[in-house]
Amino acid sequence: MRRKLVIGNWKMNGNRAGNTALLSGIIAGLNDFGADCAVCVPAPYLAQCQAELQDSPVAWGAQDLSVHAAGAYTGEVSAAMLVDFGARYVLCGHSERRAYHKESSELVAQKAVAALAAGLTPVVCVGETLEQREAGETESVICGQLQAVLDAVAADDLAKIVVAYEPVWAIGTGKTATPQIAQEAHALLRARVAQKNAPVAAGMQILYGGSMKPDNAKELMAQPDIDGGLIGGAALKAADFLGIIQAV
Numbered sequence: 001m002r003r004k005l006v007i008g009n010w011k012m013n014g015n016r017a018g019n020t021a022l023l024s025g026i027i028a029g030l031n032d033f034g035a036d037c038a039v040c041v042p043a044p045y046l047a048q049c050q051a052e053l054q055d056s057p058v059a060w061g062a063q064d065l066s067v068h069a070a071g072a073y074t075g076e077v078s079a080a081m082l083v084d085f086g087a088r089y090v091l092c093g094h095s096e097r098r099a100y101h102k103e104s105s106e107l108v109a110q111k112a113v114a115a116l117a118a119g120l121t122p123v124v125c126v127g128e129t130l131e132q133r134e135a136g137e138t139e140s141v142i143c144g145q146l147q148a149v150l151d152a153v154a155a156d157d158l159a160k161i162v163v164a165y166e167p168v169w170a171i172g173t174g175k176t177a178t179p180q181i182a183q184e185a186h187a188l189l190r191a192r193v194a195q196k197n198a199p200v201a202a203g204m205q206i207l208y209g210g211s212m213k214p215d216n217a218k219e220l221m222a223q224p225d226i227d228g229g230l231i232g233g234a235a236l237k238a239a240d241f242l243g244i245i246q247a248v
């Protein structure tokens with residue numbers, strides 16, 4: 001049985017006082033729901049997570065990292081720095097990074113490799129745009145994005161990856177993928193991993209992201225290949241985030 005995982009992606013939101021309120025609200029409402037839970041926060045707030053979450057069941061992580069270990073890379077943050085602040089997860093290749101920062105699948109794969117080398121769990125994000133879906137390219141796009149990572153990561157590390165399917169047309173739009181559409185994509189992704197290593201594919205956590213809310217989470221997470229959620233907007237309110245975790 002794969003354990004469910006719910007990760008909140010705060011994107012570029014938050015401030016110290018608001019974060020404290022949100023994190024303490026999450027901690028106060030968490031019971032043993034049988035799911036793992038984490039927040040991926042803007043890098044400046046990793047220290048705050050370390051201070052406020054360290055004795056809680058909530059893990060924390062970052063939204064991006066550099067492929068470089070150290071050196072003259074102004075503005076970048078290394079995997080080792082994230083580890084220094086207790087991060088466990090790091091998003092790699094979120095669609096907003098791919099779209100606004102022109103991150104290629106090859107770069108995303110290198111980021112996953114850098115994360116793994118430092119002991120972080122990369123959450124590799126894949127997803128098609130509406131245009132690509134309407135052109136019948138969903139499978140080639142999402143499996144191509146995943147394949148770059150499968151090709152780059154050492155066989156021993158494959159089992160340490162988390163994948164997130166986030167259809168771009170469902171992110172922040174209120175248009176959730178139907179459970180059937182999401183399940184179909186998740187099954188394709190799992191089958192692609194299975195071509196490389198079937199036992200790893202069977203154990204891999206594949207999360208859904210895109211307008212997941214307390215009222216649609218249950219049906220999505222009931223699908224056989226959906227192992228949790230990567231939550232944007234609904235992760236910014238403790239009640240909504242807890243509602244999604246509870247849906248597990």
Ligand SMILES: O=C(CO)COP(=O)(O)O
Pocket residue numbers: 009094166170171172173174209210211212230231232233234
């Ligand atoms: O991009 C997302 C999480 O990474 C999803 O965002 P929303 O939940 O706001 O649609």
